[in-house]
Amino acid sequence: MWRAARFMKIKITYPPPKNKGGRLAERIINWCILAAAIICPIVNLLTGGKPWSVVVLWSLWFGRSMSISRDMVEYNRISQAAKLLVYTCTLLILIDRCLASGWAGFVVPIVCFGALLAIGVLFFSNLQKQKQNMMPMVWLIIASLIAIGISFTGWLKMNWPMIVLGLTALTLLAANIIILQKDLLRELQKRFHTK
Amino acid sequence: MKKKRSQYLDYYESLSESDQLLLNDFFSGFHQHIALTPKHEKQMRDDFETAFLYYSRAGVDLGTATERLAVSKLGGFYARPPVLWYPLDDAAKIYPLAMKKNQMAVFRLSAYLKEDVVPELLQISLTFTIKRFPSFATTVKKGFFWHYIDTAKRRFTVEPESDIPCRPINVSASGSQSFRVLYYKSRISVEYFHILTDGTGGMVFLKTLVAEYLRLLGVAVPCTDGVFDIDETPSSLETSNDFPKAEPSEKSSGFMGKRAVQMTGRLSCVKPYQILHFELDSTSLKEVARRKGASVTAYILMLMFLAQKYSTDDPEGNIQIQVPVNMRKFYESKTVRNFALYCSIKIPLSEITGMDAILPEITRQLSEKASRQAMNEMMNATVGLVRTLRYVPLFIKRPVAGLVYGFLGDKIFSNTLSNLGVVAVPAEMGAFIEKFDFVLGTAVTNRASCSMITFENAAVLSIAKYTADPSFEEKLYSLLKADGLEPNVEGSEIYEN
Numbered sequence: 001m002w003r004a005a006r007f008m009k010i011k012i013t014y015p016p017p018k019n020k021g022g023r024l025a026e027r028i029i030n031w032c033i034l035a036a037a038i039i040c041p042i043v044n045l046l047t048g049g050k051p052w053s054v055v056v057l058w059s060l061w062f063g064r065s066m067s068i069s070r071d072m073v074e075y076n077r078i079s080q081a082a083k084l085l086v087y088t089c090t091l092l093i094l095i096d097r098c099l100a101s102g103w104a105g106f107v108v109p110i111v112c113f114g115a116l117l118a119i120g121v122l123f124f125s126n127l128q129k130q131k132q133n134m135m136p137m138v139w140l141i142i143a144s145l146i147a148i149g150i151s152f153t154g155w156l157k158m159n160w161p162m163i164v165l166g167l168t169a170l171t172l173l174a175a176n177i178i179i180l181q182k183d184l185l186r187e188l189q190k191r192f193h194t195k
Numbered sequence: 196m197k198k199k200r201s202q203y204l205d206y207y208e209s210l211s212e213s214d215q216l217l218l219n220d221f222f223s224g225f226h227q228h229i230a231l232t233p234k235h236e237k238q239m240r241d242d243f244e245t246a247f248l249y250y251s252r253a254g255v256d257l258g259t260a261t262e263r264l265a266v267s268k269l270g271g272f273y274a275r276p277p278v279l280w281y282p283l284d285d286a287a288k289i290y291p292l293a294m295k296k297n298q299m300a301v302f303r304l305s306a307y308l309k310e311d312v313v314p315e316l317l318q319i320s321l322t323f324t325i326k327r328f329p330s331f332a333t334t335v336k337k338g339f340f341w342h343y344i345d346t347a348k349r350r351f352t353v354e355p356e357s358d359i360p361c362r363p364i365n366v367s368a369s370g371s372q373s374f375r376v377l378y379y380k381s382r383i384s385v386e387y388f389h390i391l392t393d394g395t396g397g398m399v400f401l402k403t404l405v406a407e408y409l410r411l412l413g414v415a416v417p418c419t420d421g422v423f424d425i426d427e428t429p430s431s432l433e434t435s436n437d438f439p440k441a442e443p444s445e446k447s448s449g450f451m452g453k454r455a456v457q458m459t460g461r462l463s464c465v466k467p468y469q470i471l472h473f474e475l476d477s478t479s480l481k482e483v484a485r486r487k488g489a490s491v492t493a494y495i496l497m498l499m500f501l502a503q504k505y506s507t508d509d510p511e512g513n514i515q516i517q518v519p520v521n522m523r524k525f526y527e528s529k530t531v532r533n534f535a536l537y538c539s540i541k542i543p544l545s546e547i548t549g550m551d552a553i554l555p556e557i558t559r560q561l562s563e564k565a566s567r568q569a570m571n572e573m574m575n576a577t578v579g580l581v582r583t584l585r586y587v588p589l590f591i592k593r594p595v596a597g598l599v600y601g602f603l604g605d606k607i608f609s610n611t612l613s614n615l616g617v618v619a620v621p622a623e624m625g626a627f628i629e630k631f632d633f634v635l636g637t638a639v640t641n642r643a644s645c646s647m648i649t650f651e652n653a654a655v656l657s658i659a660k661y662t663a664d665p666s667f668e669e670k671l672y673s674l675l676k677a678d679g680l681e682p683n684v685e686g687s688e689i690y691e692n
Contacts, residue, residue: 008668008672008684010684010685011684011685012685012686012687012688013380013685013687014356014379014470014687014688015356015357015379016688017358070367072291072294072366072367073335073336073337073342073366073367074367075368076369129232129369129370130369132334132336132345132369133369135337190338190343191338191339192338193338193340193343194340194341194585195282195436195585
């Protein structure tokens, strides 16, 4: 096949592409999100009242990053479950602070230990493959242990969900150490290398 | 796949009892060499079955087929757990930091054979070859301070070419490949995420892959001229980061610079907009360059400066062309990972008045800026920067690098010319190869990136275009013709709707 570009004849040696990379839908969604992100705070400021637009803004960011703006490195079941948990907890805390307060100290640890348990199941049910993806889970365990540590100091409310969260995190940590042994150390070495 | 499976079963049934036993032995040996997930193991078994079917159709007897496909070629690679990992080399560290969804540093090397590619054998060839390149059998991972590449044990796949060249590679999934092997008619192409290797390392992989493919076709190719012996144990020197080899110097040159003049054409939404290859007679090209008292690189650079000036409406400013420099020229190195830096050839628009006016200046700048001393200074700057940033967490580095790269990107250059030089292959292999080509797919704001590679008498100058404006390539074409060179132009259709 030949194509002429003015006087230069080009012999076509590439197949026609399957996908010309339009991604129109994605662009439309991005513009809609941007429009909502601008309009909501303005309306909120003009009408006054509770800062509901903060919750909207975070929800937009949450939805976008979980659907169309995916992670470019390490997009796997463990990392996505961990990300979902962090984003959800942030949303719950924002709702608590901005709209209806007083329940987050109880609900967030319940969501966390449920999610931590689910992540543990996802991890240990496919151990061989997930071994190289363990880090988001380790971060969550560390964060949970820090949370229970802070509860002991009295900065956070100590309640039964918090105790269950601490126990779940400790159990998962122990399971990781016992089952993975050298693999855990190797993984930590990789993740914290400075070379 | 079910059809192929039943075809294989029909083939198996049609064999004599002794041949069936031979195949049974073969596959029991195969299973001893594999400890992958059931899905990958099944796919790999299917690959071997399809290869046997191909040999049967081609009239190759089963004994010869089992010899060529010998499972010993799998080595222990697929039977061992993934324990190796590699920190990124100093040049690669920027690539995962700066990548975006539609923007990834990908380059492509292709070999054109004299006959159409047999996909069944190419797949086996990749299965055998990858174990020799452990740093290629990896997935990108995020550390706390730096990214790294982690061994991926899987079936590495070849695909028929059916999409835009050099499009970003999906490296996000667990165990995903950071390169892709494609075939189209008689062409075998490998597209690499730059994190893995540079042009030289990529060429070693491609040559080894093609040599193994030819061996599967029954051609004995010796392991010389950059073809690796795939049965050899990989040396740690081949996967080392050689940037710390920089000799201490008082000066260390920086990476910053002023913005360069860009071609005026609108940047295309789809990248690349088009790929073009100017195939030239290398003897004539060398002769023309010699007549002008310049090297081939300097001569092509001169044409690029003239074509670039023709393609811009800017009245003033500098045209700066980035020229990658292979550091293996200056330092003893066996690495197949990145070991290249770049220099920048800069000429003000007002001084680009004609061939004779700029060629001596280009030659002078090339010899000065691509000298060992200048490159050593840049290597020191690279190593120094990496050392300075080593304890800064990735969650800080990434947005900063994204901002800096997004703000500056490749705006300090107008274009790139990467000349891989002359490719040498063993004579036994050369008889089956028509030519090579090399495409850069890395531009952000530059409207074109040029690359060149020569094999025997075919010098291929490739242009990855990022604008609809045809001025640059048309001017280049007319300049080449004016010098008596008759480029044979091949390429892709326009990818933008």
